[in-house]
Amino acid sequence: MAVTFMDIPLQVLTDLVNGWGTLPREGDGRGDAPYRPVADITAHLGLPARVDAGLTPQALVHAADRLYPVFSAQDAETCARHLTRLLADSGVRPALGAGDGGSLRAVWSVDDAEHALLATAAISLRQYLAAHGFARIGVCTARNCADVYLDQSPGGRRRFCSVTCQNRTRVAAFRSRKTVTG
Helix, strand or coil, X not given: CCEEECCCCHHHHHHHHHHHCHHHHHHCCCXXXXXXXXXXXXXXXXXXXXXXXXXXXXXXXXXXXXXXXXXXXXXXXXXXXXXXXXXXXXXXXXXXXXXXXXXXXXXXXXXXXXXXXXXXXXXXXXXXXXXXXXXXXXXXXXXCCCCEEECCCCCCCCCCCCHHHXXXXXXXXXXXXXXXXX
């Protein structure tokens, strides 16, 4: 039976990759730490309950690890190739769903419920990249961090996953300069 869904919020997309991806967890020493409860993320995915119920930690890790190369691609062509492969592998296709009062709304569909998570994440990322471009995604440049980010800043010059990583990097650079000159 086909599964229909809409886009997931961008913050949920990065939370999925950063919270469940192998490289982000190993990059900052969380590799052995227990995962958060699956329900913490499934509540925000917007997938049908029957799909949410079937999601396991392994499925979340698999989806996060498949999405990570899109963020870490070194050029737009490689990024596009990775994302196109995810879309093809998930079998996602456009569909229409009935809304309130007989209105129609654009949704996405997959035949296999196991592909719904990867499909909704890939669609959301595709739409973001089509609107904002490859330069607006990336992997944090802070030392000991491999978390991903989507740059929604006006200037489009984000390089860190969070203000915490940005501040740690600035403090380390300040201390390094101070040691050299002091």
